[in-house]
Amino acid sequence: MPIEDFQPVIGLEVHAQLLTGSKLFCSCATTFGAPPNHHVCPVCLGMPGVLPVLNARVVEFAVRTGLALRCEVRRTSVWARKNYFYPDMPKGYQITQYDQPICEHGVLTIDTPGGERDVRIRRIHMEEDAGKSVHDAHAGASLVDLNRAGVPLLEIVSEPDIRSSEEAAEYLKALRDVVVYLGVNDGNLEEGSFRCDANVSVMPRGSATLGTRVELKNLNSFRFVRLAIDYEIARQVEVLESGGKVQQETRLWDAQRSETRAMRGKEEAHDYRYFPEPDLPPLHLEDALLDRVATSLPELPRPRFRRFVSQYGLPEDTAHVLTGERALADYFEAVALHVKDPKRLANWLQGELLRLLKEENALLSALRFTPAQLGELLGMVEAGTLSASAAKDVFAEMFRTGRAPRDVVAEKGLAQESDVGAVEAVVDQVLAACPKEVAQYQAGKKQVLGFLVGQVMRAMKGKGNPALVNQVLKSRLGE
Amino acid sequence: MKLTLEQVRHVAHLARLALTPEEEVRAASKLSAILDAVDTLRELDTTDVPPTSHAVLVEALLREDVVKPGLPPEVALANAPAKADTSFVVPKVIE
Numbered sequence: 001m002p003i004e005d006f007q008p009v010i011g012l013e014v015h016a017q018l019l020t021g022s023k024l025f026c027s028c029a030t031t032f033g034a035p036p037n038h039h040v041c042p043v044c045l046g047m048p049g050v051l052p053v054l055n056a057r058v059v060e061f062a063v064r065t066g067l068a069l070r071c072e073v074r075r076t077s078v079w080a081r082k083n084y085f086y087p088d089m090p091k092g093y094q095i096t097q098y099d100q101p102i103c104e105h106g107v108l109t110i111d112t113p114g115g116e117r118d119v120r121i122r123r124i125h126m127e128e129d130a131g132k133s134v135h136d137a138h139a140g141a142s143l144v145d146l147n148r149a150g151v152p153l154l155e156i157v158s159e160p161d162i163r164s165s166e167e168a169a170e171y172l173k174a175l176r177d178v179v180v181y182l183g184v185n186d187g188n189l190e191e192g193s194f195r196c197d198a199n200v201s202v203m204p205r206g207s208a209t210l211g212t213r214v215e216l217k218n219l220n221s222f223r224f225v226r227l228a229i230d231y232e233i234a235r236q237v238e239v240l241e242s243g244g245k246v247q248q249e250t251r252l253w254d255a256q257r258s259e260t261r262a263m264r265g266k267e268e269a270h271d272y273r274y275f276p277e278p279d280l281p282p283l284h285l286e287d288a289l290l291d292r293v294a295t296s297l298p299e300l301p302r303p304r305f306r307r308f309v310s311q312y313g314l315p316e317d318t319a320h321v322l323t324g325e326r327a328l329a330d331y332f333e334a335v336a337l338h339v340k341d342p343k344r345l346a347n348w349l350q351g352e353l354l355r356l357l358k359e360e361n362a363l364l365s366a367l368r369f370t371p372a373q374l375g376e377l378l379g380m381v382e383a384g385t386l387s388a389s390a391a392k393d394v395f396a397e398m399f400r401t402g403r404a405p406r407d408v409v410a411e412k413g414l415a416q417e418s419d420v421g422a423v424e425a426v427v428d429q430v431l432a433a434c435p436k437e438v439a440q441y442q443a444g445k446k447q448v449l450g451f452l453v454g455q456v457m458r459a460m461k462g463k464g465n466p467a468l469v470n471q472v473l474k475s476r477l478g479e
Numbered sequence: 480m481k482l483t484l485e486q487v488r489h490v491a492h493l494a495r496l497a498l499t500p501e502e503e504v505r506a507a508s509k510l511s512a513i514l515d516a517v518d519t520l521r522e523l524d525t526t527d528v529p530p531t532s533h534a535v536l537v538e539a540l541l542r543e544d545v546v547k548p549g550l551p552p553e554v555a556l557a558n559a560p561a562k563a564d565t566s567f568v569v570p571k572v573i574e
Contacts (some may be wrong), residue, residue, distance in 0.1 A: 146567075
């Protein structure tokens, strides 16, 4: 059977590092990039006799994420021990949740070529991260840094509802947008604060029996997610077509060789002997917490995208760019209060603002001018007192110095003459001085208009509103 | 229920215990006795009894998300058999 006759079935597991200040069960900082073992204490070092104390913000973030993904939130959830030995897991077990996770049965809507589709979320649970092992720096030994040990994670597990590598990437993008909007995660795949594993299997189309699944790890970009899943689908089809059986195993994506390869020696490690964590009582959630989190949920990226299209009349691709980042969408709406034409504003943000931010490698939060000031600038363009090209210069100046647009315009003498009377006076002077051209124009040589416009602009030192100059000239010439 | 030596070795490996052949036999009989005791308990009908995860039911105490200094690295690494700068050094864990 050709590969098209096989149906890929994909489920995704995401580990999202939560944006808390302190770790899950102790007060050590979660800051990335400190020298090894500078954010550790007896709790996250796994010293004997210590007890974990739960970080309230982690619970709030988990509930926030669960509600945003339309999950059922469990009023009582239970912590579990997952037992395995690895040097970066100093206690010899990970504290996680097992059979009673905090959230279950959610939905995430994604875009597919065939329209919107709902991917079901099986569960969301809280757990602690492991430390970091470095294998190559020291001959014959590994180095262990426990700064990351105990950092809070949310594990978000989808049902196997995903049917292609493209859908997998869409799901991850949509999920990342949600957690970043919620302010619970920074969405950084490359630095590993948003990590993805994929469970991939194939079955003949029309079959009701799922194939054996393989878990893919090390997918630290959207591109690798697509490449690794496509590679794995082709590999499994080839195994089946040559009469073999797919082994249930964990495979690593090797970005250098663009292939997946089996991890060795993990078969026995899957016996984790979970049991309820004796050091932590079950977690009961109060109605008050759920209510508070529910009422403070921000508008999510997808509804906001739809509203940007309907309320502001933006094209879909523009609305996508603006709502892709919550700060940018917030900024757009803050300025939109001050302008008449939201489309012009959208074009400015997408063009000028994003370009300058990129050039300066700056963040929106570092902007030196207020939304009202940008509104004022665009208002001048709308009123015709500033040309679009002069406005770009003013904008660049505002971006650099944070000065008010009217000050920049006044200082640079950029204001455009849009007073009809003033333009008419100059036009009349020019027409009186150019009888030959006027005659040519009236004899049908319309291209003379360009010359006359040039004369008017020169007389006005370039500050005439071009549209108005054109309009007055034509009407004076009898059109 | 009689535990096989194979099962004993599996559990011993998971717990990183190196047992002599005599200890494996002894462990098999001791662990089997524990499983027998559990089997006795299983004779009770617990259909309508929720599982007990904790013997003492206390409310979870939550901590505000406030950062406090941890241990200085030299204290954190004081018990380490081997270290390099402020990293723990352990036998190489992958080939």
